[in-house]
Amino acid sequence: MTKKLYIKTYGCQMNVYDSERMAEALGGEGYEQTATPDDADMILLNTCHIREKAAEKIYSELGRFKGLKAEKPDLKIGVAGCVAQAEGEEIVRRQPMVDLVVGPQSYHRLPEMNRKLAEGQRALDTDFPEEDKFNHLAKRPKAKRGPTAFLTVQEGCDKFCAFCVVPYTRGAEVSRPAARVLDEARDLVERGVREITLLGQNVNAYNGHDGGLAGLIWDLDKVDGLERIRFTTSHPNDMDDALIEAHGTCEKLMPYLHLPVQSGSDRILKAMNRKHTRDAYFVLIEKLRDARPDLLLSGDFIVGFPGETDADFEDTMDLVRTVGYGQSYSFKYSARPGTPAAEKDPVAAEVANDRLYRLQALLSDQQRAAQDAMVGREVRVLFEKPGRQDGQMVGKSEYLHAVHVTSDAVQVGDIAQVRIAESSTNSLAGEFISVDA
Ligand code: 5AD
Numbered sequence: 154m155t156k157k158l159y160i161k162t163y164g165c166q167m168n169v170y171d172s173e174r175m176a177e178a179l180g181g182e183g184y185e186q187t188a189t190p191d192d193a194d195m196i197l198l199n200t201c202h203i204r205e206k207a208a209e210k211i212y213s214e215l216g217r218f219k220g221l222k223a224e225k226p227d228l229k230i231g232v233a234g235c236v237a238q239a240e241g242e243e244i245v246r247r248q249p250m251v252d253l254v255v256g257p258q259s260y261h262r263l264p265e266m267n268r269k270l271a272e273g274q275r276a277l278d279t280d281f282p283e284e285d286k287f288n289h290l291a292k293r294p295k296a297k298r299g300p301t302a303f304l305t306v307q308e309g310c311d312k313f314c315a316f317c318v319v320p321y322t323r324g325a326e327v328s329r330p331a332a333r334v335l336d337e338a339r340d341l342v343e344r345g346v347r348e349i350t351l352l353g354q355n356v357n358a359y360n361g362h363d364g365g366l367a368g369l370i371w372d373l374d375k376v377d378g379l380e381r382i383r384f385t386t387s388h389p390n391d392m393d394d395a396l397i398e399a400h401g402t403c404e405k406l407m408p409y410l411h412l413p414v415q416s417g418s419d420r421i422l423k424a425m426n427r428k429h430t431r432d433a434y435f436v437l438i439e440k441l442r443d444a445r446p447d448l449l450l451s452g453d454f455i456v457g458f459p460g461e462t463d464a465d466f467e468d469t470m471d472l473v474r475t476v477g478y479g480q481s482y483s484f485k486y487s488a489r490p491g492t493p494a495a496e497k498d499p500v501a502a503e504v505a506n507d508r509l510y511r512l513q514a515l516l517s518d519q520q521r522a523a524q525d526a527m528v529g530r531e532v533r534v535l536f537e538k539p540g541r542q543d544g545q546m547v548g549k550s551e552y553l554h555a556v557h558v559t560s561d562a563v564q565v566g567d568i569a570q571v572r573i574a575e576s577s578t579n580s581l582a583g584e585f586i587s588v589d590a
């Protein structure tokens with residue numbers, strides 16, 4: 154008898170990928186996915202530990218399932234992902250109704266954990282096992298899928314930025330061998346995927362190919378039917394010349410780069426243990442724009458890091474004005490247990506709030522300006538799904554802008570030439586020109 158699995162995913166794109174793989178691992182145990190928790194036999198929360206808010210949300214979410222569990226005692230409730238890794242047994246202490254805790258490196262063991270659950274036991278695994286989880290996971294089912302997919306090529310981080318839990322929750326940097334990545338990419342393409350986003354916490358430190366990430370990208374470039382390649386997230390120090398050059402020469406590599414800098418102040422970059430200066434970042438951006446002048450840059454920023462003065466914050470504002478971002482994510486510093494920065498005195502909350510407000514206003518102006526600048530231009534859009542209005546299709550341009558057109562001539566999976574007619578808050582309206590052969 155098939156059982157129903159409800160997975161809720163929080164946090165980064167790697168969690169989206171991991172959730173797919175967990176669903177596959179449990180698929181072999183007779184589970185199929187359902188869109189609501191109400192009819193589920195198992196609820197799995199794939200969690201994020203990056204900021205306190207994200208981690209605490211999990212406990213309130215679990216609280217909400219209490220009623221369901223009371224009605225259906227056989228319902229299994231599991232916590233996966235980075236909160237599972239970081240808090241382990243603490244989760245069960247705080248929420249005794251939790252049956253399963255599985256860290257991001259152990260989810261290939263879900264089938265055996267599920268058997269333990271069936272015997273009425275609790276299952277907990279937050280090891281960093283020697284075996285490669287990717288080799289143990291069931292091959293992806295051959296079913297058709299949408300035109301875009303994530304593919305994890307690297308995991309973990311050795312950078313140890315002073316604020317960040319990732320080196321602890323995801324462990325040391327590990328790269329998957331290029332041959333395996335290529336196999337998975339070909340498999341995805343056979344199933345209808347035309348765009349692959351290579352994922353890694355430090356993706357550009359990828360070393361599963363002699364030529365690094367650039368080498369892998371050039372191999373993927375040769376895969377027939379794969380039309381677009383993206384990668385995320387990169388650290389400035391791992392942006393080597395071959396990768397910079399690929400942005401200018403590899404047609405399948407899209408002109409969008411997420412390159413977090415976190416702060417524009419040398420003093421704070423040092424305190425954050427980012428291991429690069431503001432000037433080194435400027436030099437890098439210049440090289441990238443020399444290689445690909447229309448590159449759209451995206452960034453991550455933290456305000457209110459311990460010790461950040463008004464002058465440091467102004468340096469961040471100045472860096473943002475100098476670089477110009479088409480997309481960005483900005484956060485108020487959140488002290489995370491076990492990280493070096495958590496020992497330091499925090500910046501007053503109202504000061505941090507005010508800085509975040511000012512930075513976000515600047516970043517959203519830049520984002521809007523970059524989007525508005527597309528009006529009148531021709532872009533190529535990979536269509537992903539029907540839009541909200543009749544006859545509408547939505548997809549992404551090379552620059553990752555959401556674009557919608559109203560035309561009978563385009564179908565999901567098409568790459569079409571589109572002229573941008575209008576820019577609204579979070580998307581662009583386009584006019585269909587032609588579909589690629
Ligand atoms: N507080 C606030 N933001 C953080 N990030 C990582 N750790 C923290 C923290 N402790 C942000 C960084 C990173 C993004 C994924 O999350 O900007 O690039």
Ligand code: SF4
Nearest residue numbers: 310312313314317319
């Ligand atoms: Fe965290 Fe820094 Fe590693 Fe990014 S590079 S995952 S911010 S430690």
